[in-house]
Amino acid sequence: xxxxxxxxxxxxxxxxxxxxxxxxxxxxxxxxxxxxxxxxxxxxxxxxxxxxxxxxxxxxxxxxxxxxxxxxxxxxxxxxxxxxxxxxxxxxxxxxxxxxxxxxxxxxxxxxxxxxxxxxxxxxxxxxxxxxxxxxxxxxxxxxxxxxxxxxxxxxxxxxxxxxxxxxxxxxxxxxxxxxxxxxxxxxxxxxxxxxxxxxxxxxxxxxxxxxxxxxxxxxxxxxxxxxxxxxxxxxxxxxxxxxxxxxxxxxxxxxxxxxxxxxxxxxxxxxxxxxxxxxxxxxxxxxxxxxxxxxxxxxxxxxxxxxxxxxxxxxxxxxxxxxxxxxxxxxxxxxxxxxxxxxxxxxxxxxxxxxxxxxxxxxxxxxxxxxxxxxxxxxxxxxxxxxxxxxxxxxxxxxxxxxxx
Amino acid sequence: xxxxxxxxxxxxxxxxxxxxxxxxxxxxxxxxxxxxxxxxxxxxxxxxxxxxxxxxxxxxxxxxxxxxxxxxxxxxxxxxxxxxxxxxxxxxxxxxxxxxxxxxxxxxxxxxxxxxxxxxxxxxxxxxxxxxxxxxxxxxxxxxxxxxxxxxxxxxxxxxxxxxxxxxxxxxxxxxxxxxxxxxxxxxxxxxxxxxxxxxxxxxxxxxxxxxxxxxxxxxxxxxxxxxxxxxxxxxxxxxxxxxxxxxxxxxxxxxxxxxxxxxxxxxxxxxxxxxxxxxxxxxxxxxxxxxxxxxxxxxxxxxxxxxxxxxxxxxxxxxxxxxxxxxxxxxxxxxxxxxxxxxxxxxxxxxxxxxxxxxxxxxx
Numbered sequence: 001x002x003x004x005x006x007x008x009x010x011x012x013x014x015x016x017x018x019x020x021x022x023x024x025x026x027x028x029x030x031x032x033x034x035x036x037x038x039x040x041x042x043x044x045x046x047x048x049x050x051x052x053x054x055x056x057x058x059x060x061x062x063x064x065x066x067x068x069x070x071x072x073x074x075x076x077x078x079x080x081x082x083x084x085x086x087x088x089x090x091x092x093x094x095x096x097x098x099x100x101x102x103x104x105x106x107x108x109x110x111x112x113x114x115x116x117x118x119x120x121x122x123x124x125x126x127x128x129x130x131x132x133x134x135x136x137x138x139x140x141x142x143x144x145x146x147x148x149x150x151x152x153x154x155x156x157x158x159x160x161x162x163x164x165x166x167x168x169x170x171x172x173x174x175x176x177x178x179x180x181x182x183x184x185x186x187x188x189x190x191x192x193x194x195x196x197x198x199x200x201x202x203x204x205x206x207x208x209x210x211x212x213x214x215x216x217x218x219x220x221x222x223x224x225x226x227x228x229x230x231x232x233x234x235x236x237x238x239x240x241x242x243x244x245x246x247x248x249x250x251x252x253x254x255x256x257x258x259x260x261x262x263x264x265x266x267x268x269x270x271x272x273x274x275x276x277x278x279x280x281x282x283x284x285x286x287x288x289x290x291x292x293x294x295x296x297x298x299x300x301x302x303x304x305x306x307x308x309x310x311x312x313x314x315x316x317x318x319x320x321x322x323x324x325x326x327x328x329x330x331x332x333x334x335x336x337x338x339x340x341x342x343x344x345x346x347x348x349x350x351x352x353x354x355x356x357x358x359x360x361x362x363x364x365x366x367x368x369x370x371x372x373x374x375x376x377x378x379x380x381x382x383x384x385x386x387x388x389x390x391x392x393x394x395x396x397x398x399x400x401x402x403x404x405x406x
Numbered sequence: 407x408x409x410x411x412x413x414x415x416x417x418x419x420x421x422x423x424x425x426x427x428x429x430x431x432x433x434x435x436x437x438x439x440x441x442x443x444x445x446x447x448x449x450x451x452x453x454x455x456x457x458x459x460x461x462x463x464x465x466x467x468x469x470x471x472x473x474x475x476x477x478x479x480x481x482x483x484x485x486x487x488x489x490x491x492x493x494x495x496x497x498x499x500x501x502x503x504x505x506x507x508x509x510x511x512x513x514x515x516x517x518x519x520x521x522x523x524x525x526x527x528x529x530x531x532x533x534x535x536x537x538x539x540x541x542x543x544x545x546x547x548x549x550x551x552x553x554x555x556x557x558x559x560x561x562x563x564x565x566x567x568x569x570x571x572x573x574x575x576x577x578x579x580x581x582x583x584x585x586x587x588x589x590x591x592x593x594x595x596x597x598x599x600x601x602x603x604x605x606x607x608x609x610x611x612x613x614x615x616x617x618x619x620x621x622x623x624x625x626x627x628x629x630x631x632x633x634x635x636x637x638x639x640x641x642x643x644x645x646x647x648x649x650x651x652x653x654x655x656x657x658x659x660x661x662x663x664x665x666x667x668x669x670x671x672x673x674x675x676x677x678x679x680x681x682x683x684x685x686x687x688x689x690x691x692x693x694x695x696x697x698x699x700x701x702x703x704x705x706x707x708x709x710x711x712x713x714x715x716x717x718x719x720x721x722x723x724x725x726x727x728x729x730x731x732x733x734x735x736x737x738x739x740x741x742x743x744x745x746x747x748x749x750x751x752x753x754x755x756x757x758x759x760x761x762x763x764x765x766x767x768x769x770x771x
């Protein structure tokens with residue numbers, strides 16, 4: 001009988017001990033970090049800016065101020081420290097809750113920090129911490145402090161960090177001048193001898209003081225708005241250049257990350273008369289050795305539709321479509337070559353050509369890898385081959401403009 | 407020896423879970439970078455060869471536990487000493503696996519919990535299982551086998567679907583030639599995890615159909631080797647060589663990279679389950695090997711009485727063997743391999759087989 005009671009007692013103790021109250025974290029004791037911004041102050045110390053979600057102000061109606069709560073969807077605070085762990089722990093002097101990083105999806109690094117000190121040494125804390133996820137997105141605050149990016153309130157998406165991520169994803173999918181890079185990708189490129197990272201820049205259009213005001217959201221056209229802009233080119237962990245517009249898209253073409261985009265071509269003297277929508281694209285990069293020198297070949301295969309035709313053009317004629325395809329090839333090839341030349345001028349192999357050489361000629365690569373960026377990459381011969389196919393022309397064949405005045 | 411009967415399927419399942427145990431969680435053979443999968447497959451081939459040695463010994467003495475047949479082969483004194491050494495070896499390995507298990511859980515899931523608590527909880531479950539006998543462990547294994555394969559297949563599909571696999575990360579193959587791979591095979595993968603199957607020598611006598619032992623065990627080793635190689639190849643193709651080699655637990659990083667359709671992500675629990683199932687089976691088999699060895703060496707009628715003291719020893723040793731994780735890993739890769747795995751998995755069995763062969767030839771001749 002006693003034995004039974006002892007077993008019973010042990011089971012009770014087991015149930016209470018095992019049920020997981022040891023390191024419990026109550027939701028009301030956590031501060032959910034949505035974004036983390038890093039700046040340098042004048043003394044060269046890190047300033048960490050934490051964007052913390054106010055759950056009660058996120059729930060409820062979509063209009064700011066209505067329904068859920070009166071305040072802003074996020075609260076932002078900054079602290080300084082000599083490293084990021086210190087920054088994070090010192091922040092506890094300003095906030096009542098334990099900082100919780102499992103949902104930190106955006107890391108913003110200021111342009112100044114990326115240029116001056118580089119990003120080689122600051123990512124370790126994110127990589128090492130088990131709570132933090134390597135799939136968080138990395139962006140560069142272009143032209144402003146990253147604190148200003150973190151403080152800016154946004155329309156449509158209430159949590160600014162979500163807005164940044166969604167904008168990045170959408171623009172990568174629809175337009176293709178920016179790419180969505182997470183910490184893991186960036187670290188892979190930083191470590192690799194044959195590839196340098198590119199990171200999307202995000203800028204604040206307008207007055208930073210306006211951006212953090214709730215009133216900024218209560219007008220139809222906010223005074224200050226966050227926007228992705230350009231690709232930051234890195235070398236040895238430091239930001240050295242920005243690629244914008246078509247040049248940035250050239251980079252994205254080579255990285256095989258174009259999902260869909262719009263390419264304009266001229267038609268019979270009319271500038272940008274035909275818009276071609278890429279719907280499918282595949283780029284393959286390969287390296288061959290010739291007389292001890294590496295040679296790259298880039299093969300782009302794009303499929304798409306005609307999205308707009310502002311000039312009279314007979315789209316029912318396959319011969320015309322062939323002609324359009326020919327012009328398209330030239331246009332895309334031009335974008336790619338421009339990106340390659342610009343990168344070669346910067347002596348930064350952002351395309352991973354070195355990795356392609358490593359794969360195809362591992363023995364020669366050993367000799368080249370130490371001064372790949374400075375010696376071999378700038379002189380690299382790159383052969384670009386583009387195939388572009390017009391598959392469909394939308395609901396209409398000839399544009400209505402071809403029938404005007406007939 | 408307790409009265410128990412195992413079917414061939416149960417042996418298959420136990421060997422498989424034992425082999426996958428902790429090996430699938432750690433960066434196995436990462437010293438040869440993108441060729442790790444090859445080193446694992448070669449290690450598996452060598453491991454099968456080692457297991458054939460153990461099987462030959464088993465077929466000489468099909469119904470006798472190793473602690474007894476060692477005495478028959480080597481004589482009373484030496485045989486007993488050897489059996490004692492093997493008991494210590496299995497106890498130590500059990501505590502090493504327990505330490506691995508505790509370190510992993512404490513590192514990524516329970517940062518504020520003392521390792522003693524984590525280890526003690528798992529050890530309680532294992533000690534209870536083993537005290538109920540080997541059949542219970544085998545039946546638990548049958549259930550867990552289904553679970554772990556469901557997890558593995560789901561995980562595999564999710565990794566493929568989220569487009570994470572970049573085969574280019576596995577190129578160039580054999581960058582430094584074949585010799586580093588061979589070196590890693592003979593210093594690492596041959597012993598851990600494949601040679602470790604020597605613990606099954608204590609379980610083989612319970613088979614209800616001894617003829618099937620060879621086919622079952624070898625096919626199980628094959629399947630586990632292929633699984634491990636595939637897992638490591640996926641880890642490297644997802645993470646890249648650099649990140650995979652910097653990860654304490656590459657499989658965890660791989661699983662954390664999964665992002666499907668914006669909501670299937672952060673599936674760390676897959677890793678947790680694999681970790682606990684694998685740890686449970688591997689420590690269980692080792693503990694059983696130590697307990698049954700001790701029972702037959704010291705003529706203890708009820709082996710289950712020995713489970714509690716030896717389990718306690720395993721628990722305490724698991725905390726005492728190293729003061730930090732790095733030290734623990736270093737010991738495992740350098741000291742244990744040379745001083746323990748090589749003699750206990752290769753030299754002594756070979757010697758035993760040689761003498762057993764001579765003795766049995768004399769008998770028949």
